[in-house]
Amino acid sequence: MKKMAAGGCAVVFITHKMNEVQEVADRVTVLRGGKVSGTMLCRDVHAQELVWLMVGRKVSLNTPHLAHDGCGDEILQLKDVTALNDSGRPGLNSVSLSLRAGQIFGIAGVAGNGQKELAEVLTGLRPVTGGSVEYMGELVTNLPPAELIRRGISYVPEDRLGMGLVPNLDAVENMLLKSYQNPEFSGRWLIDRQAAEARTAELVRQYNVKLAGLNQPVRSMSGGNLQKLLLAREIAGQPKLIVVVYPARGLDVGATEGIHNLLLELRDRGTAILLVSEDLDELMKLSDRVGVMFGGLMAGNFAIEEVDLEEVGLLMMGLFRREEEQIHGDRR
Amino acid sequence: MAIGVKFEKRLNPSAAMNVTVPLLSVLAALAVGALFLLLTGRDPVEVYEAMFKGALGSSYGLAETVVKGIPLMLCALGISVAFRMQLWNIGAEGQFYMGAFAASWLPLTFPDLPAAVMLPGMLLLGCAAGGLWGLIPALLRARWKVNEIITTLMFNYVAILWVDYLVYGPWKDPKGFNFPLSAKFPAAAALPTFGTSRVHVGLILAVLLAGVFWVVFTKSRWGYEIKVIGSSEQAARYAGMDIKGNIYRVMLLSGAVCGLAGMTEVSGIVGRLQPGLSPGYGYTAIIVAWLSKLHPAAILVVAILFGALQVGGFFVQTMGVPASVSAMLQGAVLFFVVGGEFLTQYRIVLARKEAA
């Protein structure tokens, strides 16, 4: 890249790796939430400053976090869990964490650093290659998804239309996705569509989901309503543990607020929640603990009171405080 | 400036369109066919009338249309199970032949069995062989992600050549002057027919199956799983559904129904194993299944219509319309119906593009 630049070529380089920026860039622009939050010459810049630009200075000010101490029994414990990513390379690297009932554990990190693998390991969709997963005091490592669903693990995936919901199916059929075998909705062979319809109508009312009709394919619904429907279904199963990935991505302010309140309510009812998000505001607002993922590692794990946003930001970039000095020292 | 043509998927094709477009398509096809007939110096009205008369206008023609429709119905029903799960079973033809082969084994080996044993036995054997012939590609697909379109297609040739081998070799009728035919089945191996017509109880089997399939597809837990897996494999995995198991089950059933078609054809119509049992039923049935939108009741109707088209096609030849023209007519109907189908799903958008 430097050669290209030296040859008179203008290079735009997009990355979230701080050391790469430091190494190759002359000028750096930080984008946050679709806006330029700052542009500066690289030699003038401190890594800290960049991090502030990235995470936003006023993060925790708008919603002061109320200490939440309704934590109960340990629901989930991961010990040195390792798994491969889609291309067969290590995706999760010896991750350990513990999650209690009534607790929201936030996972911060730039997308693609192992969050998806973590969520899929917990829901049985990805084989664990090392370590152990304990749920409600029992070893559940590599149990099939159906079994984990039966035991009360819910999952709101990142891909809400396509994985969480099936675009071609109507709301009722989507509601049935995980409960079509429950005696409530089906006999030995046949599904009781009426019961399912009644239940869906109830959920739709309760969660205020707007849709064209229960019998319309859900693909035409808006993102916020899809997410509400999806959450409604996952909550309706009365889970002990719910894994929620990027719940507010692509939603407007009102819808986001609604989703957040749902999660808090769920927490208050004693559900353990693992919340994966890229949005630090969201994490700060909802979480009781925050972990940071980088390169498949759990790079940090803080109680919410101890969170130092700057540190979280640096960890997200793959920088540890100790190394920061070296990088600054390294600068030419 | 350039004009670009784009196809946009319609969100919700209206119900009215779903009915009118196919009808208009058939009429358009007939109109084009009429033009063609006029150009080749024939009276289109006379030809169409004859076509209709030959296929549907007499009780004999009607019965023969149904005879032609039965294997199409059964194969299309079989195909529809797999297609509902987006498993592209192109192998109905081979499964048909394997069903015919296995069903033939019983009367050729034990010609003295009574009908009460013979027919159920042939039915079971036919279904089992067709099912297994579908199961092998399913195993390859589920275990090693081998594309089932290729394997099922290839398996067609294997099955056809296998039947050829049998009738040219070990199963050749010793009294048949070395001609490639098996011995004639005993009377106990013939499916009962309605009256003096050739319409056999395969029709009842097809109608019953269509009813069962309708319940399975729309009401059952299994049908629901098939629907979800067919719509989004990712969602099905997420919901904890057994995808591999369903691939096996679906292909087994799909093949078994196509095998049943083969059984009813050798038992109900031909009465012996011979090459060329199927003039491409397994392939035509793909079109039947697709045009019916995989709906079991629609499959029955469309299969009859296809039967009529072919019976009528042969009939108009007696008026001096060559086979190629009647094939062209059938092709035109197909082309327009498929084209119309496309237009109900998509709309054409003419967009101006800036020249680069």
Next chain:
Amino acid sequence: MKNRKFLIFMTVVMALALVLAGCGGKKEEPKKDAPKAAEKIKVAFVYVGPVGDGGWTYAHDQARKYLESKMPDVQTVFVESVPEGADSERVITQLVEQGAKIVFTTSFGYMDPTINVAKKYPNVTFMHCSGFKTAPNVGTYFGRMYQARYLSGIVAGKQTKSNVIGYVAAFPIPEVVRGINAFTVGVRSVNPQAKVKVIWTNTWYDPAKEKQAAMSLLDAGADVITQHQDTPGPMQAAQEKGKFGIGYNTDMSKMAPKAVMTSPVWNWGPYYVKVVEGVKNKTWKNEQYWGSLKENVVDLAPFGPMVPEETKKLVADAKKKIVDGSWDVFWGPVKDQTGAVKIAAGQKMSDADMLSFNWFVEGVDGTISK
């Protein structure tokens, strides 16, 4: 959107026009039918291939035209490309229902259907070509094509330089096997070193596949190609490679004039006239007719310019012997591929044995799947 509406509009208009035309047509119908009902004998033909195949079906269709031209009181009708499965029975039935009094079914696979339909219509006469089942109102007919094959073998045997002759064959059924054997006997009567190499295509009618098979025989060293197929594909292959060929069914010299030396041909016309006259005069019997060179049902097409006089003379001599009955192709001694004598000197192969031929004579390079 405008375009779409226009299209739909046009479609509706055309459809309406058609429906209206349909209404008009129906009224006319009865008038049209009336004069047709003149007392003509309706004779129907069921063909396995298209009439334009340039081979088997073409030969039958030529004979149909011959019949019409010779007997003005006969009206013919035909259905082509009829599959040998479930369809044929219906086609035959519908032809009878439309008033056919005599039906010629011209492919082996129509045997059972012909018998089935014949049972239901005892007053209609059925003639099935190449089969072996008869009934009171069903006769069979075929020709001793092997005699013409033998003659064409003489032509091939004299012409080959490489001593390899390619034979593109359809199915290993007795008819085809008999033809290959007769041809080979003919070849080796003038050229004992020559071999006849056989390739099976397992199809009667597939121009591309037949041509491909001929190509591979040419690549394997053959310099004369002959065929038991219904299309001139193999002849075209021979012409493209600058080699020679012997056609089949009809005179194929038009399709490949530089290659085709002659063709063993079918000449059904006079026989069809005989059958129809027999039915008309009520002298028809349900015989199993096997027409020969003598009756001219089989023959050789005119020689191409490349055939030397000497060969023509050899052929003429041989033909004379066969026609006057002093000799036939499978009169002993005849050896099989292993060299074992199957028909001893002085013995004649019976018609029954010829009709179920399932072994190759000496000089054939190929196998019959069993």
